[in-house]
Amino acid sequence: MTWRRLLARLIAGVPALLVVTVLVFAIVRLIPGDPARILAGDFATDQVVGELRERWQLDRPWPIQYVTYLRGLLRGDLGRSTATSLPVAADLGERFLRTLELAAAATVIGVLVGGLAGVLGATRRASAVDYLATVVALVGVSTPIFWSGLILILLFSVRLEWLPAGGTGGFVHLVLPAVSLGLFGAGVVARQTRSSMLEVLGEEFVRTARAKGLAERAVVYKHALRNALIPIVTVVGDQFARLLGGAILTETVFSWPGMGRYLIEAIAMRDYPVIQAIILVFAACFFVVNLLVDISYGLVDPRVRAE
Amino acid sequence: MSVLLRHRGALVGAAIVLLLAVVALLAPWLAPHDPNAMRLGENLRPPSWAHPFGTDSLGRDVLSQVMFGARISLVIGGVSVGLALLGGVPIGLAAGFAGGWLDRLTMRLVDILVSFPTILLAIIVITIFGPGLRNAMIAIGIAQVPLYARLTRGAVLKVKALDYVLAARASGARESRVLWRHVVPNCLPPLLVQSTLFFATAILSAAYLGFLGLGAQPPTAEWGTMLSKARDFLRVAPHVSIFPGLTIMVTVIGLNLLGDGLRDVLDPRTRIA
Numbered sequence: 001m002t003w004r005r006l007l008a009r010l011i012a013g014v015p016a017l018l019v020v021t022v023l024v025f026a027i028v029r030l031i032p033g034d035p036a037r038i039l040a041g042d043f044a045t046d047q048v049v050g051e052l053r054e055r056w057q058l059d060r061p062w063p064i065q066y067v068t069y070l071r072g073l074l075r076g077d078l079g080r081s082t083a084t085s086l087p088v089a090a091d092l093g094e095r096f097l098r099t100l101e102l103a104a105a106a107t108v109i110g111v112l113v114g115g116l117a118g119v120l121g122a123t124r125r126a127s128a129v130d131y132l133a134t135v136v137a138l139v140g141v142s143t144p145i146f147w148s149g150l151i152l153i154l155l156f157s158v159r160l161e162w163l164p165a166g167g168t169g170g171f172v173h174l175v176l177p178a179v180s181l182g183l184f185g186a187g188v189v190a191r192q193t194r195s196s197m198l199e200v201l202g203e204e205f206v207r208t209a210r211a212k213g214l215a216e217r218a219v220v221y222k223h224a225l226r227n228a229l230i231p232i233v234t235v236v237g238d239q240f241a242r243l244l245g246g247a248i249l250t251e252t253v254f255s256w257p258g259m260g261r262y263l264i265e266a267i268a269m270r271d272y273p274v275i276q277a278i279i280l281v282f283a284a285c286f287f288v289v290n291l292l293v294d295i296s297y298g299l300v301d302p303r304v305r306a307e
Numbered sequence: 308m309s310v311l312l313r314h315r316g317a318l319v320g321a322a323i324v325l326l327l328a329v330v331a332l333l334a335p336w337l338a339p340h341d342p343n344a345m346r347l348g349e350n351l352r353p354p355s356w357a358h359p360f361g362t363d364s365l366g367r368d369v370l371s372q373v374m375f376g377a378r379i380s381l382v383i384g385g386v387s388v389g390l391a392l393l394g395g396v397p398i399g400l401a402a403g404f405a406g407g408w409l410d411r412l413t414m415r416l417v418d419i420l421v422s423f424p425t426i427l428l429a430i431i432v433i434t435i436f437g438p439g440l441r442n443a444m445i446a447i448g449i450a451q452v453p454l455y456a457r458l459t460r461g462a463v464l465k466v467k468a469l470d471y472v473l474a475a476r477a478s479g480a481r482e483s484r485v486l487w488r489h490v491v492p493n494c495l496p497p498l499l500v501q502s503t504l505f506f507a508t509a510i511l512s513a514a515y516l517g518f519l520g521l522g523a524q525p526p527t528a529e530w531g532t533m534l535s536k537a538r539d540f541l542r543v544a545p546h547v548s549i550f551p552g553l554t555i556m557v558t559v560i561g562l563n564l565l566g567d568g569l570r571d572v573l574d575p576r577t578r579i580a
Contacts (some may be wrong), residue, residue: 245424
């Protein structure tokens with residue numbers, strides 16, 4: 001992908017982000033009641049409510065409020081948490097990295113396990129391996145994310161006492177939440193890998209590669225898999241976004257101090273500035289992931305690069 | 308239909324879904340106990356003949372709760388799918404049939420919303436309307452509207468270009484007749500497949516919301532809500548967490564198998580081979 005195309009993609013994404021800001025802006029205004037009171041929290045004094053109303057121009061028409069809100073966002077002002085009175089942006093940084101860590105680890109697990117299951121299933125079609133991989137993939141996509149977490153805790157923390165049941169403090173704390181979340185992704189990746197591999201394995205260039213006497217391993221991994229990658233990459237990108245959403249559940253089960261758990265706490269406390277900020281950050285993540293997926297098309301397929 | 312009967316996965320899926328439906332319908336007669344009857348002396352009992360799935364922290368029979376939970380899950384699935392169809396299909400039909408700027412604008416908006424995970428969209432809706440089972444169903448339904456709009460539009464575009472639609476137009480049929488007689492009926496198969504799969508997503512999402520305390524509220528015997536409470540007793544009474552979770556998993560497997568089977572039969576081109 002050339003720089004010009006990248007820039008064009010970035011600019012094309014701006015309306016999408018604007019739509020999300022409208023959505024987030026609307027949340028507080030759609031809740032019955034005075035937005036200034038809602039943003040200030042249940043226990044704020046009249047003075048604080050008044051200050052907020054003036055600062056965000058909450059007594060003016062909606063379009064003006066929206067412009068004020070956007071200006072604040074551009075300055076990095078996400079408002080103050082009604083629970084802690086601290087700027088939301090400061091609270092969010094650490095938690096964002098935690099969620100990213102969890103989702104990235106889960107994606108790696110999902111791609112490795114799912115990719116392997118998919119390739120094995122496709123290359124040994126209708127064998128016991130294929131059957132097993134298909135069942136594992138089906139169970140993976142059908143298991144509630146939080147329940148696989150509970151079962152893993154039950155097995156590895158309560159019964160075997162191998163791994164901690166929650167909290168943070170190093171690699172061992174990451175294993176169970178990442179596996180729990182990763183299994184869900186693995187199911188989806190396995191299904192997609194299997195179907196696109198099957199499609200590619202039936203093509204003529206694969207037959208040519210076999211005919212010229214290449215080792216089966218080279219045929220599968222160098223020729224077929226590379227050509228099956230585009231739909232797989234799309235699914236992986238999509239899964240990363242879904243896993244960020246799923247992290248809301250995994251973080252709750254494992255007391256993982258990330259953005260998802262913060263969101264649930266904020267909803268319970270009706271901490272609207274925090275809710276708004278987290279949804280915006282999630283949306284920005286999806287935008288970046290989509291962009292990365294687009295860029296990677298060029299990396300895995302020279303034909304896209306040449307366009 | 309006969310093709311569907313020969314599809315092993317679809318058969319297993321259909322059997323699971325049928326069983327779920329029967330249990331849900333006949334729950335008051337099939338359940339061994341009153342799902343809400345508390346027996347404080349018998350709390351957190353492990354599985355036994357009297358209580359095959361054990362009892363929960365308030366001494367309620369878990370099997371009876373799971374059975375009555377099936378009713379709630381069926382309602383959740385039905386209502387959410389209904390709402391998503393009601394909202395998404397007209398948007399997709401309008402966009403696909405009219406084309407032009409309406410199509411471009413709607414689809415840009417849909418593309419943005421589709422990139423959001425269902426659970427997050429549902430949480431946004433719940434934030435506005437407040438927690439509860441009814442709002443959870445509305446939230447899940449609304450969260451799927453963009454997907455249905457995109458799917459319907461895709462189907463309309465495909466059907467619109469087919470010869471028999473062109474023939475109907477050429478023979479002077481009015482636009483509304485072309486739409487309702489020729490385009491809509493042919494968009495139904497992909498929608499049926501999607502609805503089966505979405506039924507599973509809806510049940511999962513409702514369980515997620517219930518687990519997070521944003522969906523059905525206790526003492527409603529919704530599967531996710533049950534698990535949210537059971538989690539506190541994971542160490543001493545794992546059975547209270549295991550059985551409702553297992554039920555969700557088997558239900559979702561059934562719906563996914565049925566959906567995949569329907570897709571293979573109705574829409575062979577998109578088959579996951």
